[in-house]
Amino acid sequence: MTTVAAYAASSPKAPLERTTIERRPVGEFDVLIDIKFAGICHSDIHQVHEGWGEATFPMVPGHEIAGVVSEVGPGVTRHAVGDRVGVGCMVDSCRVCDNCRAGLEQYCSDGPVYTYNGVGKDGATTYGGYSEKIVVDENYVVRVPDGLSLDVAAPLLCAGITSYSPLKHWNAGPGKKVAVVGMGGLGHMGVKIAHALGAEVTVLSQSLRKKDDGLRLGADHYYATGDPATFTELAGTFDLILSTVSAPLPLDTYLSLLKTDGAFVNVGAPEEPVSLNLFSVIGGRKTLAGSGIGGIRETQEMLDFCAEPGFGAEIELIAASEINDAYERVQSSDVRYRFVIDTATI
Numbered sequence: 001m002t003t004v005a006a007y008a009a010s011s012p013k014a015p016l017e018r019t020t021i022e023r024r025p026v027g028e029f030d031v032l033i034d035i036k037f038a039g040i041c042h043s044d045i046h047q048v049h050e051g052w053g054e055a056t057f058p059m060v061p062g063h064e065i066a067g068v069v070s071e072v073g074p075g076v077t078r079h080a081v082g083d084r085v086g087v088g089c090m091v092d093s094c095r096v097c098d099n100c101r102a103g104l105e106q107y108c109s110d111g112p113v114y115t116y117n118g119v120g121k122d123g124a125t126t127y128g129g130y131s132e133k134i135v136v137d138e139n140y141v142v143r144v145p146d147g148l149s150l151d152v153a154a155p156l157l158c159a160g161i162t163s164y165s166p167l168k169h170w171n172a173g174p175g176k177k178v179a180v181v182g183m184g185g186l187g188h189m190g191v192k193i194a195h196a197l198g199a200e201v202t203v204l205s206q207s208l209r210k211k212d213d214g215l216r217l218g219a220d221h222y223y224a225t226g227d228p229a230t231f232t233e234l235a236g237t238f239d240l241i242l243s244t245v246s247a248p249l250p251l252d253t254y255l256s257l258l259k260t261d262g263a264f265v266n267v268g269a270p271e272e273p274v275s276l277n278l279f280s281v282i283g284g285r286k287t288l289a290g291s292g293i294g295g296i297r298e299t300q301e302m303l304d305f306c307a308e309p310g311f312g313a314e315i316e317l318i319a320a321s322e323i324n325d326a327y328e329r330v331q332s333s334d335v336r337y338r339f340v341i342d343t344a345t346i
């Protein structure tokens with residue numbers, strides 16, 4: 001076992017504080033990663049607050065991990081010491097179910113082993129990226145391409161793949177009108193990726209505060225959802241709406257913005273249920289769907305896709321001592337557009 005420094009919440013809603021945790025010895029197929037940067041995802045906050053249900057404490061959040069391999073087990077073939085690598089929301093899965101075999105490990109029928117607040121195959125609680133080092137099976141580690149620096153690559157491991165996977169699955173591209181709801185961590189990556197895929201992109205944000213940024217990142221149009229005129233003007237407009245909102249939305253209102261056969265795809269994971277009038281999908285043969293992160297192969301594909309034009313996330317780099325302030329700011333939609341922890345400060 002190796003003792004490493006980390007930031008943890010000791011109980012639900014407790015502020016995160018410096019502590020130490022144990023990392024397992026490097027096994028035959030494991031890599032030891034010196035974590036350089038860890039993004040703060042809104043999911044970290046939902047879980048620290050037990051907003052999604054009972055959680056395990058102490059909790060070391062963090063599933064947007066970028067770092068450098070410092071040791072490999074004897075059976076490792078995919079990564080070598082010195083490689084720049086990333087780890088996202090999963091660190092293992094059953095590997096034999098239909099979903100795992102199809103590269104959809106995030107939908108593993110046994111449930112994947114989540115990077116933190118999960119239970120590893122060794123029965124131990126998993127601890128995430130707000131820490132100095134992590135040991136992960138090589139199959140759940142991806143390569144960060146040369147075109148991306150590690151700080152802006154870190155958020156791609158969750159925010160990037162969670163936007164990329166549904167945009168690809170629902171064929172965002174030339175000739176398609178795509179709306180991204182919420183200009184936060186996921187949303188701003190949704191804008192960049194949908195634009196890079198060739199779609200006509202509209203941001204639907206609560207206000208116009210972040211309009212200049214939205215247009216700079218690739219949006220063609222930017223509307224405030226706080227203005228009721230937005231919903232009359234844009235009725236029946238979109239082929240695809242990607243909602244990244246962390247709070248419940250009035251779904252019927254948003255579904256009215258779709259064209260016939262359009263799809264509203266939800267990746268936001270609010271803590272409360274939402275209601276739906278089913279006539280909102282009957283008229284216009286509309287699809288209401290969800291999507292969870294992405295598989296390991298697709299995560300690598302997304303990193304390569306972003307590295308080609310060379311875009312990562314827009315980040316605000318912080319010291320570990322600023323994590324609790326960052327949580328407050330994320331909760332008040334005051335994030336531009338991902339907080340990333342410099343783990344050298346832990």
Ligand code: NAP
Pocket residue numbers: 040041042043044046158159162181182183184185186187204205206207210244245246247248266267268269270291292293330331333334335337
């Ligand atoms: P974030 O950075 O806080 O962004 C969420 C954005 O939603 C905010 O910036 C804000 O955008 C908008 N918003 C917040 N509260 C709102 C409200 N009451 N009404 C309308 N809009 C509101 O969060 P994130 O890290 O991108 O994560 C977003 C959600 O996705 C979270 O629930 C997270 O847990 C979930 N998530 C899901 C997956 C998955 O696999 N499905 C993966 C990662 C994260 P504006 O200021 O532009 O309005």
Ligand code: ZN
Pocket residue numbers: 041042043044063089158159
């Ligand atoms: Zn996340």
Ligand code: ZN
Pocket residue numbers: 093094095096097098099100101105107108109110
């Ligand atoms: Zn499986």
